[in-house]
Amino acid sequence: MSALTAPPREGAPRLAVRGLSVRFGGLAALDDVSLHVDEGEVVGLIGPNGAGKTTLFNAVCGLVRPSAGSIAVGGLPLAPDPVRLAARGVARTLQGLGLFRGLTVRENVLAGRLDAHDPGSDTQRQLADLGLAEHADRPVGDLPYPDQKKVALARALVAEPRLLLLDEPAGGLGTDDIAALGDLVRHTAATGCAVLLVEHHVDFVMGVCDRVVVLDFGRVIASGTPDEVAGDPAVDEAYLGIEVTAS
Numbered sequence: 684m685s686a687l688t689a690p691p692r693e694g695a696p697r698l699a700v701r702g703l704s705v706r707f708g709g710l711a712a713l714d715d716v717s718l719h720v721d722e723g724e725v726v727g728l729i730g731p732n733g734a735g736k737t738t739l740f741n742a743v744c745g746l747v748r749p750s751a752g753s754i755a756v757g758g759l760p761l762a763p764d765p766v767r768l769a770a771r772g773v774a775r776t777l778q779g780l781g782l783f784r785g786l787t788v789r790e791n792v793l794a795g796r797l798d799a800h801d802p803g804s805d806t807q808r809q810l811a812d813l814g815l816a817e818h819a820d821r822p823v824g825d826l827p828y829p830d831q832k833k834v835a836l837a838r839a840l841v842a843e844p845r846l847l848l849l850d851e852p853a854g855g856l857g858t859d860d861i862a863a864l865g866d867l868v869r870h871t872a873a874t875g876c877a878v879l880l881v882e883h884h885v886d887f888v889m890g891v892c893d894r895v896v897v898l899d900f901g902r903v904i905a906s907g908t909p910d911e912v913a914g915d916p917a918v919d920e921a922y923l924g925i926e927v928t929a930s
């Protein structure tokens with residue numbers, strides 16, 4: 684059995700990042716970053732623009748090559764092969780929508796579950812869970828932006844991931860949709876999925892996460908519960924006056 688198809692090691696974090704560094708020429712986008720996400724946990728990854736959040740996601744997905752450090756999923760080292768991520772139970776949403784605009788809602792969600800025995804029924808259930816069933820056969824580009832964000836989420840969730848990477852899921856959403864998103868994230872974690880959440884909407888992060896890790900200039904400057912992080916002066920300083928509050 685290869686490391687890619689082996690079951691996760693019992694007791695190991697779903698995601699363990701140790702001493703990770705990523706360089707782009709002379710720029711250290713990530714510098715000795717360590718973090719972990721356990722089964723059923725929601726961990727927020729926050730920090731100002733350019734702090735390295737998306738680079739960390741890209742490293743986990745094998746899209747950028749670290750210059751140092753290691754990444755393990757379920758206790759097993761991660762091979763730099765984005766195509767095999769789904770087989771390891773990893774799903775991701777993108778900062779933009781990343782949808783196939785010429786396809787219907789159903790076809791977009793189906794794209795997240797092409798390996799399944801009966802992808803059609805999984806897709807239908809996921810669409811119903813997110814209130815998208817009545818839009819299933821519409822071109823995805825015809826839906827309002829919040830519903831398109833839901834389609835992108837549905838495409839990740841239909842794979843029943845064990846590790847879910849969410850890149851700015853609350854971006855562009857109104858208050859009610861953000862509240863519903865928070866419920867969905869917590870519900871997903873309650874099924875045992877580990878969630879790593881990159882988000883600029885700090886109140887949302889503080890309300891939904893069990894722990895928060897703060898990056899600035901590629902380094903971890905704070906980590907802990909939302910209350911611990913919100914009270915950390917280094918975090919206020921990194922955000923240059925943006926209010927950081929725990930709900």
Ligand SMILES: Nc1ncnc2c1ncn2[C@@H]1O[C@H](COP(=O)(O)OP(=O)(O)OP(=O)(O)O)[C@@H](O)[C@H]1O
Nearest residue numbers: 707710711712730731732733734735736737738739
């Ligand atoms: N492919 C790349 N080539 C060169 N530099 C890059 C590349 N990708 C990211 N960077 C740089 O690495 C640093 C970290 O970028 P990254 O996108 O990870 O930050 P971020 O925290 O996700 O920012 P934002 O909140 O704006 O999305 C930035 O200085 C960025 O300009």
